[in-house]
Amino acid sequence: MKAVTRLFLVSMVLVLLSTSAITANAHTPQQLERDRICMLAAYSLVLSDWQESNQKIRGYNIGSVLVSPENRIVCHARDSVYETQNNTQHSAVRLMTQYLAANKGLSILPDYTIYTTLEPCAMCTGMMFFTGVSRVVYGQKDLCCGGAVGRLKLNSKKWNKSGYTPYPDLSTRYAHKEFGAAKSDLPYCEELEQACAQAMRRLPTLRTTDFLKSSEAKKIYEEAAHELWNYKLEYPENSKLLEDARKLVPREMMIDGNF
Numbered sequence: 001m002k003a004v005t006r007l008f009l010v011s012m013v014l015v016l017l018s019t020s021a022i023t024a025n026a027h028t029p030q031q032l033e034r035d036r037i038c039m040l041a042a043y044s045l046v047l048s049d050w051q052e053s054n055q056k057i058r059g060y061n062i063g064s065v066l067v068s069p070e071n072r073i074v075c076h077a078r079d080s081v082y083e084t085q086n087n088t089q090h091s092a093v094r095l096m097t098q099y100l101a102a103n104k105g106l107s108i109l110p111d112y113t114i115y116t117t118l119e120p121c122a123m124c125t126g127m128m129f130f131t132g133v134s135r136v137v138y139g140q141k142d143l144c145c146g147g148a149v150g151r152l153k154l155n156s157k158k159w160n161k162s163g164y165t166p167y168p169d170l171s172t173r174y175a176h177k178e179f180g181a182a183k184s185d186l187p188y189c190e191e192l193e194q195a196c197a198q199a200m201r202r203l204p205t206l207r208t209t210d211f212l213k214s215s216e217a218k219k220i221y222e223e224a225a226h227e228l229w230n231y232k233l234e235y236p237e238n239s240k241l242l243e244d245a246r247k248l249v250p251r252e253m254m255i256d257g258n259f
């Protein structure tokens with residue numbers, strides 16, 4: 001076998017091994033715990049600057065945290081569309097642009113994970129595709145503007161010759177894995193979805209972002225914040241991540257329950 005061919009085969013095996021390692025990592029009990037901690041961090045981040053229903057101060061009650069390949073929370077952001085008077089200022093957009101601006105020389109985010117309280121919209125998801133983010137975990141399905149990941153991955157050419165093939169997934173190129181979206185397995189996710197669906201049945205014109213300013217939504221966010229503060233670690237290797245998560249929430253807020 002020629003040396004070039006041998007080198008090619010060895011690199012292919014290495015790529016396959018690293019791909020399967022990353023994929024498998026997403027389902028380990030340690031990773032599931034990291035997913036829970038980071039999602040609780042995102043809920044708590046929103047609660048720590050809760051916007052009441054009649055306010056138009058900062059933005060919607062939506063927040064995101066960015067987790068590095070080393071499993072550390074490296075950036076966080078809240079929706080700020082009112083404060084900036086700029087409708088592009090969703091939390092996930094702010095998260096990616098702020099982190100990239102603060103880290104000169106970094107233009108992509110392979111193997112980074114974004115945890116966001118509400119399922120990302122098409123704008124935020126498009127940015128995730130372009131930065132090569134590997135994974136997004138969300139804390140509530142968005143009945144209005146959700147499903148963006150599935151829509152970008154849809155192959156409509158299968159049904160229609162003039163349809164579209166899936167949008168290019170840059171995480172496949174940068175991180176050797178397909179970009180994936182996952183709903184959080186925390187109970188708060190289901191509770192928020194059910195309460196939101198009920199509120200929409202009562203008032204069909206209600207938007208998810210309106211529901212997220214209700215006292216009903218706030219109560220569920222408070223439960224999540226209490227769980228973060230009282231969280232008992234199962235895996236000691238996640239202790240730094242838990243510290244990072246708790247730093248996002250003012251200590252007095254947790255002690256006094258003063259939301």
Ligand SMILES: [Zn+2]
Pocket residue numbers: 090091092120121122123124125
């Ligand atoms: Zn968005």
